[in-house]
Each structure stands twice: as C-alpha cells, then as structure tokens.
C-alpha cells in the first residue's frame with residue numbers, strides 16, 4: 001500500500017546516516033511496513049543501501065547473518081545442514097516474492113510470535129548484534145531480544161546489525177515441528193529442538209508471546225518434557241489470537257515438544 005504520509009526517503013551508505021530524524025523509520029524489505037497504514041511515519045531510511053554482505057562465515061564454523069539478509073538468502077547460506085533454515089523459511093508461508101524481500105532483521109524487529117526467523121535464530125543460540133546511536137555495539141541473545149509480542153529490545157535510534165549463530169549450535173542435530181489451524185495458516189505452535197552433548201534444548205515460539213528456551217537433560221523423560229512445557233506456559237502465558245486459542249496452542253506445544261524430543265533422543269514417550 002502507499003504510505004501517504006511519507007515525504008522523504010534516504011539511502012545512507014554509512015553508519016552515521018542511520019541515525020533517524022523525527023518521523024523517520026528504518027526500511028528493510030518493507031513487507032510489513034508497506035502492508036498497513038503508518039500515519040506516524042513521515043520518512044524512510046533504507047537499510048538495504050548499506051549493502052551489507054548477507055552472511056559471513058565465523059571462525060568457529062558459525063554464521064553471521066546481516067539484518068538485511070533476506071529470507072531467501074538465509075535459505076541459501078552455507079549451513080552445515082540446511083534443513084532447519086528451509087523449514088523455518090517455509091514456516092512463514094510467504095510466497096517466493098515475499099521471501100525475496102523480507103529480511104531476517106525485519107522479522108526479528110517486528111517481534112511477532114510467528115516470526116520464524118526469530119524461531120530459527122533463537123533455536124540456534126543466536127546473538128543479536130545491535131548498533132547503538134553513540135557508535136557503539138551491544139549484544140543480546142535472540143531469545144531475550146524479543147521481549148513480548150511485538151516488543152523488542154531496541155531503544156531509540158538503535159539498529160539491529162546482524163545475528164551471529166555459533167558453530168557448535170549449527171553442527172548440532174535439530175528437529176522441527178509446527179502446527180497451524182489450516183495447512184497454509186500462520187504458525188500457531190512451533191517447537192525446535194537441538195541436541196547438545198549434555199542437553200536437549202527446546203525452543204518454543206508461535207504459541208507463546210516471546211521465545212522460550214528450555215534446557216533439558218540429554219534424555220529427558222516424557223514427564224519432564226511435559227512439566228517443562230507446562231511451566232513455560234504458566235510463566236509467559238499461551239498466546240491468543242485468531243490463529244489459535246490458548247488451550248489448543250498449549251496442547252499442540254505439548255505434543256510437538258514430545259515428538260521433537262523423541263526424534264532427537266530416539267526415546268518414544
């Protein structure tokens with residue numbers, strides 16, 4: 001849709017140009033920004049003009065995804081195993097046109113429960129790299145970066161620069177389960193598991209307002225998984241929107257978590 005209130009558009013090529021002026025909003029892929037009226041936005045600052053490399057390899061075998069890396073580019077990055085990235089990209093149920101424009105950073109900064117790039121990067125122990133307006137940088141785990149539905153850990157003038165994923169998490173076996181009310185519906189519950197040598201790490205998204213990371217023993221019992229999921233729901237609350245009722249989301253998350261643990265550990269509950 002046209003953003004009728006926008007009067008200016010800047011394409012900064014250096015960091016100093018990212019400092020917003022009154023009424024300005026950062027523009028990444030624009031797939032959300034142009035999807036609804038933005039009456040408080042009078043100027044756009046196009047992040048893609050920074051021309052960041054979509055991804056870079058890290059010395060430990062990890063990956064650094066630029067905030068402007070598109071979902072499509074993220075799919076094509078050199079993952080040790082590309083399966084999880086593809087599963088998460090497809091969980092957004094976007095057409096290929098949207099995947100080509102929507103960015104990893106835009107997905108994280110929107111902070112929607114169904115943000116599948118949030119799920120991917122939280123499940124892989126991702127760290128958000130945030131540029132602060134004084135020229136410094138700070139880091140925070142993705143799971144903490146998203147604080148609530150639509151609420152993220154970004155202060156005025158801060159820019160999400162990248163997400164770094166450690167090599168050890170990328171090399172770990174993972175399992176993915178997703179539930180939605182309809183075949184092509186928005187994610188209502190999404191559980192990703194990662195098997196470490198000393199733990200099974202479950203990441204819950206979509207059914208909860210913010211990512212929840214549960215660190216369980218290497219071969220958790222069915223009861224332990226069930227209790228951990230129920231405690232998480234009691235702690236943060238089950239999300240409620242037209243894509244699923246809270247009690248249904250709780251039940252789906254319980255089921256998916258059990259399936260994920262069974263796949264990763266070979267122990268069927």
Ligand SMILES: Cc1cc2nc3c(=O)[nH]c(=O)nc-3n(C[C@H](O)[C@H](O)[C@H](O)COP(=O)(O)OP(=O)(O)OC[C@H]3O[C@@H](n4cnc5c(N)ncnc54)[C@H](O)[C@@H]3O)c2cc1C
Nearest residue numbers: 026028029030031032033067102103105106107109115160
């Ligand atoms: C058909 C369709 C399906 C969709 N499905 C889903 C879905 O299933 N789940 C979901 O979560 N979303 C979904 N979306 C919403 C949205 O398109 C995605 O979340 C997308 O990843 C947003 O990325 P973008 O680059 O387009 O962000 P933009 O629209 O450009 O920006 C989104 C917001 O983030 C801010 N922002 C962007 N980048 C940065 C940065 N680096 N630092 C600070 N602020 C920044 C912008 O200022 C803006 O407020 C869907 C959209 C469409 C059109």
